[in-house]
Amino acid sequence: MDFSQFLSYIASGTVYTVGVTLIALPAGLLIGTILALLYVYGGKVAARVMNLYSTVFRGIPPLVLLFILFFAVTRGVNLSAFWAGSLSLGMVSSAYQMEIVRGALLSVSGDQLMAARAVGLSRLQAIRYVVLPQAVRLAIPPWSNEAAIVIKDSSLVYALGVPEILRRAQLIGASSQRYLLAYLSAAIIYFLLVYATTRLLNHLEQKLSIPSNP
Amino acid sequence: MPKPILTIKNLTKIYGQNVIFQNLNLTVNEGDTVVIIGPSGTGKSTLLRCINLLTRPNEGQIWLDDLEITAKGTDEDQVRQHIGMVFQNFLLFNHLTALGNVKLGLTKVKKMSEEEATKKAMHELSRVGLADRANHYPGQLSGGQQQRVGIARALAMDPRVMLFDEPTSALDPELIGEVLEVMRKLALDGMTMVVVTHEMGFAREVADRIVFMEKGHIVEEGSPDEMFNHPKFDRTREFLWKITELYGKKEKEAE
Ligand SMILES: Nc1ncnc2c1ncn2[C@@H]1O[C@H](COP(=O)(O)OP(=O)(O)O)[C@@H](O)[C@H]1O
Numbered sequence: 001m002d003f004s005q006f007l008s009y010i011a012s013g014t015v016y017t018v019g020v021t022l023i024a025l026p027a028g029l030l031i032g033t034i035l036a037l038l039y040v041y042g043g044k045v046a047a048r049v050m051n052l053y054s055t056v057f058r059g060i061p062p063l064v065l066l067f068i069l070f071f072a073v074t075r076g077v078n079l080s081a082f083w084a085g086s087l088s089l090g091m092v093s094s095a096y097q098m099e100i101v102r103g104a105l106l107s108v109s110g111d112q113l114m115a116a117r118a119v120g121l122s123r124l125q126a127i128r129y130v131v132l133p134q135a136v137r138l139a140i141p142p143w144s145n146e147a148a149i150v151i152k153d154s155s156l157v158y159a160l161g162v163p164e165i166l167r168r169a170q171l172i173g174a175s176s177q178r179y180l181l182a183y184l185s186a187a188i189i190y191f192l193l194v195y196a197t198t199r200l201l202n203h204l205e206q207k208l209s210i211p212s213n214p
Numbered sequence: 215m216p217k218p219i220l221t222i223k224n225l226t227k228i229y230g231q232n233v234i235f236q237n238l239n240l241t242v243n244e245g246d247t248v249v250i251i252g253p254s255g256t257g258k259s260t261l262l263r264c265i266n267l268l269t270r271p272n273e274g275q276i277w278l279d280d281l282e283i284t285a286k287g288t289d290e291d292q293v294r295q296h297i298g299m300v301f302q303n304f305l306l307f308n309h310l311t312a313l314g315n316v317k318l319g320l321t322k323v324k325k326m327s328e329e330e331a332t333k334k335a336m337h338e339l340s341r342v343g344l345a346d347r348a349n350h351y352p353g354q355l356s357g358g359q360q361q362r363v364g365i366a367r368a369l370a371m372d373p374r375v376m377l378f379d380e381p382t383s384a385l386d387p388e389l390i391g392e393v394l395e396v397m398r399k400l401a402l403d404g405m406t407m408v409v410v411t412h413e414m415g416f417a418r419e420v421a422d423r424i425v426f427m428e429k430g431h432i433v434e435e436g437s438p439d440e441m442f443n444h445p446k447f448d449r450t451r452e453f454l455w456k457i458t459e460l461y462g463k464k465e466k467e468a469e
């Protein structure tokens with residue numbers, strides 16, 4: 001087997017890595033945003049529940065949570081390892097994304113919300129048209145960080161048998177006995193994915209930035 | 215016969231254990247400019263926020279025209295669009311242009327069409343002399359310009375009364391004049407205004423009534439002539455003397 005075959009075998013796992021990320025990240029964003037809105041605007045009880053959710057999910061290693069959620073989910077419904085793994089990672093990420101969105105909401109809220117209500121906007125309108133658009137912009141840098149983490153954590157679904165990059169690196173490493181090369185190849189692919197994503201989000205941040213004079 | 219627009223009766227506001235004001239009474243007549251002065255921490259901002267229902271008073275009533283807005287079941291959003299508010303720190307929506315700031319209430323609250331709202335918003339921006347800055351974001355405007363956009367944003371809703379909470383105290387001295395000029399014009403146009411300010415020149419010239427508040431009480435109120443030239447209480451005289459001295463100096467420096 002020559003090197004290009006070797007590399008392309010590992011790289012073909014990228015489809016799964018990207019797939020897992022593209023499910024986990026938006027799922028985490030959706031859940032995280034809803035939970036953050038409940039946290040900030042939902043009153044004391046909701047805030048407590050959300051705080052608990054966040055503390056628990058962030059206090060357990062992602063791999064352990066992945067196994068728990070995987071076995072809990074697949075007991076009830078028949079899901080492939082790929083879907084179960086992706087959604088579980090999304091749940092894990094939702095706790096972190098909730099904190100990101102919450103932080104952004106809190107730093108915009110207050111005065112801006114008051115100004116919007118003073119004009120006559122309802123609470124919901126004020127959040128929708130004044131707070132959220134500004135919070136999104138604030139959230140991009142920390143969110144970019146979380147995106148990088150999710151890409152890297154997507155390697156965890158390897159433990160469920162999903163043939164993503166790391167899993168393939170391990171397989172071909174074992175069969176060819178060229179472990180170092182296999183893992184180095186995997187590392188390079190992960191790095192490129194993270195790098196490209198970060199650059200893309202950086203670009204988005206610039207593009208969405210609100211014009212101002214220095 | 216003057217017609218009251220704003221009637222405040224026995225208003226009490228308590229934060230925790232802290233009584234901000236108690237049994238406060240105030241009437242604002244149509245077309246009047248009432249200037250409220252008083253040391254900081256006296257409850258002036260809190261009073262304005264109560265009027266605008268941004269915070270709820272513990273007791274007492276407020277009427278806007280004939281409607282008791284403190285009554286249970288009042289549609290707060292409905293009330294607020296009839297009361298304009300201008301803040302010390304401008305509080306423009308940072309992600310929207312000057313035009314966007316003025317338009318938001320028109321499209322979302324008044325449900326105007328995009329076109330109608332743009333027309334109305336441009337009209338309001340010209341009223342404050344900023345039509346040429348319509349497409350600038352708050353971060354691209356000077357403090358004075360931001361505050362004028364803030365005024366235009368409130369005016370656009372065609373409020374019955376405008377509340378100003380120290381509209382010039384966050385501004386550099388050289389930018390105060392342009393904002394006061396807009397407010398002076400508004401008063402001349404017959405807008406009903408409640409203005410918390412320490413700009414004594416403005417108070418003297420524009421106010422129909424000056425209200426001196428201290429520690430949650432209205433110590434004294436009267437026409438500028440009464441307040442400046444023969445106040446009933448020493449406290450009033452002392453306070454007026456102090457701020458005229460203080461702010462007068464600042465004005466001089468600005469020249
Ligand atoms: N949201 C709040 N919670 C608790 N105390 C407040 C709040 N807002 C204002 N206060 C208190 O009420 C008092 C009056 O404040 P304020 O109305 O801002 O006075 P002024 O505008 O005259 O300077 C101050 O002692 C302030 O600390």
Ligand SMILES: [Mg+2]
Binds near residue numbers: 255258260380
């Ligand atoms: Mg104040």
